[in-house]
Amino acid sequence: MHSSFLSIENLGKRFSRGNILEDVSFSLEKGESLLIQGKSGCGKTTLLRCIALLEAIDRGQIVFNGNVVSKPGCLDRPNSRLEIGMVFQQLYLWSHMTVLENVALPLWLRRDRHKNLADEVAKYQLAQLGIEDKANEYPNQLSGGQRQRAALARALVHSPKLLLLDEITANLDPETAYNVVGIVEKIIEAGTSVIWVTHSDLPSTIWSYILRFENGTWIKDKYH
Numbered sequence: 001m002h003s004s005f006l007s008i009e010n011l012g013k014r015f016s017r018g019n020i021l022e023d024v025s026f027s028l029e030k031g032e033s034l035l036i037q038g039k040s041g042c043g044k045t046t047l048l049r050c051i052a053l054l055e056a057i058d059r060g061q062i063v064f065n066g067n068v069v070s071k072p073g074c075l076d077r078p079n080s081r082l083e084i085g086m087v088f089q090q091l092y093l094w095s096h097m098t099v100l101e102n103v104a105l106p107l108w109l110r111r112d113r114h115k116n117l118a119d120e121v122a123k124y125q126l127a128q129l130g131i132e133d134k135a136n137e138y139p140n141q142l143s144g145g146q147r148q149r150a151a152l153a154r155a156l157v158h159s160p161k162l163l164l165l166d167e168i169t170a171n172l173d174p175e176t177a178y179n180v181v182g183i184v185e186k187i188i189e190a191g192t193s194v195i196w197v198t199h200s201d202l203p204s205t206i207w208s209y210i211l212r213f214e215n216g217t218w219i220k221d222k223y224h
């Protein structure tokens, strides 16, 4: 039986105030990219956090790479989490650590590489995003766009198969936002699947699908 790279099946999520996500279903194949749009409060960030395995779900299931990685009462796939990278709107860079330390941290925590090698991989990732010269600076010494790149570098340093982006251009000027879109285009072209939540219009030829929340339902369409 064919199984999708990522399959969200009848997902339901409730907080104390009631159901936030109800019966959400869609799938994505490897290398495809998805833009998610919808009015404020409709549950976009919650959906992304469920897919990132940061949030337990109350109904349905999430299948990733052929494995059920999340179902009610069971959120237990540490190996799958390592294959998913996420950049949050607030970035969450550690202010007391240099850019290089921030980016290398996921590798240090995995302890599967010698520290020096982890630092080399982190430097390479910074170079890929054009901010290798900022490696020894602290996040508050960087511009908004450079901080965005540092957060992207940290999310990409362990070569995730799926990258989740939550409103990462919201605080950037149009030109810097456009540059970040260009970086994400390259990431998608290199074969990583990307799901990007945004309010902004981000025209690009690279999106495969768009998922919109309209009239109380989630609808997935071809982007073009």
Ligand SMILES: Nc1ncnc2c1ncn2[C@@H]1O[C@H](COP(=O)(O)OP(=O)(O)OP(=O)(O)O)[C@@H](O)[C@H]1O
Residues within 6 Å of the ligand: 015, 016, 017, 020, 038, 039, 040, 041, 042, 043, 044, 045, 046, 047
């Ligand atoms: N941890 C939580 N506990 C209780 N309610 C929450 C929690 N996280 C989110 N919510 C509620 O869930 C709803 C959806 O929030 P979410 O952040 O997913 O929306 P969103 O579509 O991403 O909004 P925005 O576009 O404004 O960022 C909101 O009503 C929010 O108050």
